[in-house]
Amino acid sequence: MSFRRSTLPALIICAAFTVIAFLTPAMAQTNLGLRVTLTNPSNQAPLQSQSTTDFTMRPSITSSTLGAGVQTLPLTIFCIDLFTGAIINNCNVTITHKPEAFSGGHDHDSPSRPKGQFQPASGSTGTSGLPTTYTSPEPSGIIDVTLTGTDPNGNALVPTTFTIGVQIDGLVSLGAGTNYSLIGATANHGDNHYGTATMNATLVSLANSYVAVFPNNPLAYNDMSLVTGGIFDISGAWSKPHASHRLGNDADLRFPPVAQRRRARQIILASGITLIIVEGDHWHLRQ
């Protein structure tokens, strides 16, 4: 058996990697790992079938009074034997987490992106697991969580990762329409027209009714909500404005022509929009 000279270095490298792969767990870690579960499964909404994360929850709203509230996700972390599934007591666990860049409809990123908070972020699993509560940030998006720790003998545990989807469920893209245009996309938020199914249907109906009265005068819809809601930070600074636009029931409408505005107000009311506020260069519609 012979090898060509050029093949030999590659074989050596492969062999080295194989040895490292076999030895690493045995040298640095035990066969113990971590498992995370909902503390009160019956109190949590079931995961949506289209969800790509392990858990979902709503974003907190702390900088606006509209729908204000802190959203929490109670979790319990267990130390387990990865082969048998048996729970191991008294492991020490550390939780680290970070938001996925560009998730939640934000096309901008920065180290200051709010990521929420685990409380506590470390501790012993004791005999019944380590209870911890995650408080979501205002921006929607995906939170990557990593659990590390040691067993009672000080051996490193096999790290575990999971994801939390911070999101307003059920928002869908308004999509293009015959009687309206979609405006206001920016580098920070290139996809800015998501709403509840009801809101979207209302906006389509509103535009149809408006153009039926004023042919060739399509409406122009500016910011609605981001793909999974949460704070819609126009400037990309993770803070308002917008104060609202978080839940899929807000839409900005470019000013109708002056002579059509009173009729527009009537048509908007007739469409089921309950609130019209004049803001800057647009009408803010809320259902």
Place this chain on the structure above:
Amino acid sequence: MVRITSKILLFLVAILGLVLAPMGRAQVLVPPTPANQLSVAVSTNVTFDSASGLYTYTYTLNNASTSQQAAWLFALQLNGTVISSSSPNGWSSAIHDAEPLLSWAATDVGTLPPDFVDTGNVPPSPFVIAPGAVLSGFQLVSPDPPGNATFFAQGDTLLTQVVEDTGDLPQEGQEVPPLTADSISGGTVGPLPVNTSAVFFGGRRPAVDGFLVFLNLASGDVRTAPVGVVIQFGIDGESVDTKTFAATLNGTDVTALFAPGPNSQQMTAIFALGSSPLVAGKNVLITSVTGIVPGTTRTANDVDRVTFTAQ
């Protein structure tokens, strides 16, 4: 050294509040204004066209001189079908999607005042109903006879206006009132489909009571005027001589006020206060018609009495 007394401290806190307040709140240019600062009376005229079987409802709005707002919107609760609607000059009508409403609104702006500045808000309209003014011409056509309905009227207000969406409007804890809540309301008349499964026979002789039944009126009803009465002959297929039909309202012969329709076995009358024997308060309508008693060749008279209140 300056001693910081409690008064100085309060003063500094107040100044700080004034400086910081606009940073956290929207700068409000036009605060939310309730649109119910008016008093409106609605009078209704209803006509029935035998040929088409359609009712025409015409409404007149009287904005009281004591109102603080002009009326810009008038809406009618819809319990029946609207085939068409028309509006006074400068007004437009709209069927609402979210609620069973037909609204008319002063939408034309005419010639804007020379000093008009476009702030993005709604411009004024010369067609609103000023306090003390009356406007008619709010009209709809329906196949349904008149019944009780609710109207809503809104005062002419500017839209709430802020600089930008940095704050929370409406203010904390305030729900956004729907049109029907942010308006004044009252009773009027509107289309109401007849319920043929709940007819009123009006008599106590089962053999002949089906000769004539009331499709939309029963004893004890309280109705807003004008009161529309729809009767049907031979509800169970009885043979009825409709030429013998007669009716009195409060003792006055009103037979001639009944017109054929909406179909060949029905007749309709509209009774208005002032132009008919209808009175505000208790009314007694008595009808009679001759027919053949089912299963016999014998003729008999069905006399029916219905007592109702008009308001």
